[in-house]
Amino acid sequence: MKKLTIRGGIPLYGDVYIGGMKNSALPILFATILTRGKNILYQIPKVSDIDLSLEILSFLGAVIEPLDDGGLLIDTSPIEFRDLPFEVSGKIRGSMYLIGAMLGRFGEASVGMPGGCNFGGNRPIDLHIKGFEALGARVNFTEDSMLHTEALDGLVGNSIYLDTTSVGATINIMLAATGAMGTTVIENAAREPHIADVANFLNAAGADISGAGTTTVKIRGGRPLHACRYTILPDMIEAGTYMLAAATAGGCVTVHNIIPKHMETVTAKLLETGVKVSVTDNSITVESDGRYRGTNFKALPYPGFPTDMHPQFGAMMCYAEGISTLVEGVFPKRFRYTDELTKMGADIHRTEENTALIYGTPRLRGASVHATDLRAGAALVIAALAADGVTEITGVEYIERGYTDIARHLRELGAAIELTET
Ligand code: EPZ
Numbered sequence: 503m504k505k506l507t508i509r510g511g512i513p514l515y516g517d518v519y520i521g522g523m524k525n526s527a528l529p530i531l532f533a534t535i536l537t538r539g540k541n542i543l544y545q546i547p548k549v550s551d552i553d554l555s556l557e558i559l560s561f562l563g564a565v566i567e568p569l570d571d572g573g574l575l576i577d578t579s580p581i582e583f584r585d586l587p588f589e590v591s592g593k594i595r596g597s598m599y600l601i602g603a604m605l606g607r608f609g610e611a612s613v614g615m616p617g618g619c620n621f622g623g624n625r626p627i628d629l630h631i632k633g634f635e636a637l638g639a640r641v642n643f644t645e646d647s648m649l650h651t652e653a654l655d656g657l658v659g660n661s662i663y664l665d666t667t668s669v670g671a672t673i674n675i676m677l678a679a680t681g682a683m684g685t686t687v688i689e690n691a692a693r694e695p696h697i698a699d700v701a702n703f704l705n706a707a708g709a710d711i712s713g714a715g716t717t718t719v720k721i722r723g724g725r726p727l728h729a730c731r732y733t734i735l736p737d738m739i740e741a742g743t744y745m746l747a748a749a750t751a752g753g754c755v756t757v758h759n760i761i762p763k764h765m766e767t768v769t770a771k772l773l774e775t776g777v778k779v780s781v782t783d784n785s786i787t788v789e790s791d792g793r794y795r796g797t798n799f800k801a802l803p804y805p806g807f808p809t810d811m812h813p814q815f816g817a818m819m820c821y822a823e824g825i826s827t828l829v830e831g832v833f834p835k836r837f838r839y840t841d842e843l844t845k846m847g848a849d850i851h852r853t854e855e856n857t858a859l860i861y862g863t864p865r866l867r868g869a870s871v872h873a874t875d876l877r878a879g880a881a882l883v884i885a886a887l888a889a890d891g892v893t894e895i896t897g898v899e900y901i902e903r904g905y906t907d908i909a910r911h912l913r914e915l916g917a918a919i920e921l922t923e924t
Pocket of ligand 1: 626
């Protein structure tokens with residue numbers, strides 16, 4: 503088991519170069535199944551969720567080869583239809599996208615139910631199923647927790663209304679709809695930047711998708727897709743995490759290779775706390791003396807404050823002057839991280855299922871804590887960087903799902919952090 507050991511109280515100074523966005527790279531990797539050719543992708547992040555996705559593509563027969571220029575060649579022409587048993591596809595939530603991609607290419611998919619971070623509460627897939635059935639596929643669960651979908655007469659375009667704004671369902675239906683005859687319209691679609699990223703990849707491969715990034719996405723399906731070269735957009739959550747680390751620990755850190763527009767809500771919230779933020783066209787600098795005001799926020803679908811930044815912001819508010827109210831509007835039970843922060847002396851009160859009140863305190867104490875999911879782990883790292891004494895964080899495997907070399911990046915910023923195998 504891996505462990506991060508962090509001695510807190512050291513301000514951070516320097517630069518971090520942000521990688522490609524995990525939650526965009528995952529669907530785009532599986533979308534290559536639709537292209538039947540030699541794709542070349544850039545800014546694929548080196549995180550464990552991506553490693554697992556590449557293993558799945560290899561299992562299906564894809565040929566994957568790293569290139570000297572940093573690109574990744576993914577040849578999906580050899581791929582043949584295969585069932586994807588739970589032991590292959592069940593470890594990550596992103597494997598949900600295999601269904602849309604396999605349906606779009608083969609008219610059929612059989613995938614072991616996806617895994618993914620369990621941050622409290624279940625993670626339904628009813629909207630994904632609603633979309634596949636609207637396109638003419640039959641969906642059923644087999645006894646060994648396999649989700650089998652099949653369009654015996656081929657997929658046919660349709661209009662689909664998503665009752666809840668869902669990133670995964672929006673993308674999954676978009677993937678399948680490229681293989682449907684006729685036009686599909688997704689209403690109440692999610693607007694996260696990575697949805698437009700997936701649509702841009704598919705259009706570069708010959709698809710005809712418009713409206714991605716708005717609440718109405720139109721896909722004119724049935725066009726054969728070809729391989730293409732594509733660069734994944736930068737990871738706004740990775741960038742936001744380092745911005746909050748600098749705000750909380752104090753110092754001056756610049757995150758590079760980002761799209762500031764995607765960071766607007768995080769930047770706005772930091773400014774509300776009194777932290778200094780300066781923005782250029784591809785970087786953001788955060789300057790802090792570690793003292794700042796509390797504030798309130800509600801995690802909402804994009805363009806709202808990202809739910810994937812909620813735990814990190816919760817950690818930052820533990821050190822704020824005053825009281826902060828955190829409301830989680832996407833995953834109401836996403837508060838398991840607060841139990842671990844409480845072990846460090848944080849003063850957090852859960853007033854309702856989806857709400858926490860955080861009473862800021864000047865110091866937290868180092869403790870032994872456990873990452874319960876990817877972003878909870880990032881929150882514990884942030885809290886540890888400003889805590890008195892040493893914090894030991896287990897469950898690092900969760901953090902590695904979404905952050906490349908987080909210990910090295912933070913050490914280069916001056917943090918006293920070590921990654922060890924226990
Ligand atoms: C994606 O999860 C991300 N995961 C999550 O990131 C992220 O928190 C989430 O989008 C929201 O931005 C990946 O991209 C692999 P949703 P996803 O469908 O697609 C409900 C991280 O930390 N819902 O947008 O599963 C659902 O319960 C991870 O990187 C249904 O009701 O999220 C939730 O309340 C964690 N029925 C809301 O919609 C469905 O069929 C939004 O979920 C699907 C979802």
